[in-house]
Amino acid sequence: MKKILGAIRKAVQDYDLIQDGDRIAVGVSGGKDSTTLLYGLKLFQRFSPVKYELEAVTIALGFEDFDLTPIKEFCKKIDVPYTVKDTYIAQVVFDIRKEKNPCSLCARMRRGAIHDLIKERGCNKLALGHHADDAIETLFMSMLYEGRVCTFLPQTYMSRKDIHVIRPMVYAEEREIIGAVRRNNIPTVKSPCPMDKNSKREYMKQLLRDIYKDIPGARDRLLTAIQNKDQFRLWF
Ligand SMILES: Nc1ncnc2c1ncn2[C@@H]1O[C@H](COP(=O)(O)OP(=O)(O)OP(=O)(O)O)[C@@H](O)[C@H]1O
Numbered sequence: 001m002k003k004i005l006g007a008i009r010k011a012v013q014d015y016d017l018i019q020d021g022d023r024i025a026v027g028v029s030g031g032k033d034s035t036t037l038l039y040g041l042k043l044f045q046r047f048s049p050v051k052y053e054l055e056a057v058t059i060a061l062g063f064e065d066f067d068l069t070p071i072k073e074f075c076k077k078i079d080v081p082y083t084v085k086d087t088y089i090a091q092v093v094f095d096i097r098k099e100k101n102p103c104s105l106c107a108r109m110r111r112g113a114i115h116d117l118i119k120e121r122g123c124n125k126l127a128l129g130h131h132a133d134d135a136i137e138t139l140f141m142s143m144l145y146e147g148r149v150c151t152f153l154p155q156t157y158m159s160r161k162d163i164h165v166i167r168p169m170v171y172a173e174e175r176e177i178i179g180a181v182r183r184n185n186i187p188t189v190k191s192p193c194p195m196d197k198n199s200k201r202e203y204m205k206q207l208l209r210d211i212y213k214d215i216p217g218a219r220d221r222l223l224t225a226i227q228n229k230d231q232f233r234l235w236f
Pocket residue numbers: 026027028029030031032033034035057058059060061110114127128129130134
């Protein structure tokens with residue numbers, strides 16, 4: 001976890017992600033990124049100069065065979081309060097609306113449900129498990145599918161709900177997260193979503209893997225490009 005903790009500490013410092021007295025809810029999907037973030041923020045609490053409270057929340061999308069027991073047990077072990085909210089998002093998206101591109105409606109509904117839940121819990125910040133490789137994939141997806149040069153920010157303020165969304169793992173590499181999960185027995189729960197590993201993001205991952213194979217150093221340069229506003233030269 002050393003590398004993940006180093007990445008969290010640097011992001012918290014560089015982007016001022018946490019303040020004294022924050023009540024942070026980690027959005028836990030059950031996947032490796034968010035469970036690692038939860039563990040990382042729990043460990044970081046011990047030596048962080050700023051003091052904060054931590055909890056975990058999951059929006060259960062309504063799929064059958066989604067057993068969160070390992071996550072519940074993990075939260076108990078590391079002493080983090082955990083709330084699961086059951087919803088019918090999967091039924092709405094797949095059975096009622098029969099969406100051809102279900103991911104965007106699902107993401108919107110899930111986002112609304114998470115925001116409502118963390119407000120109910122009295123938290124002012126929502127921490128998400130996005131990491132550096134997600135940021136590059138999102139940049140490519142925005143450019144190729146939407147004609148926009150953008151990716152998510154380390155911190156966003158949702159004024160309508162008065163919630164700060166923070167992404168403390170923006171400097172962490174996906175392979176470091178995979179290693180941390182293995183070495184620390186961090187539990188994960190397989191997503192029952194039929195779109196899992198079948199989305200535009202999976203395609204982008206594959207494309208980037210090929211680019212990295214062919215162009216050594218490309219990954220680091222892409223990360224530099226995301227962070228370097230002085231080298232930003234577009235047609236406006
Ligand atoms: N059902 C959910 N309940 C609570 N938080 C969620 C849920 N789904 C996603 N999140 C949060 O949103 C982040 C981004 O979601 P996304 O579906 O892109 O996950 P991911 O990149 O596959 O990460 P993970 O490995 O955590 O699933 C997750 O890391 C997590 O923090």
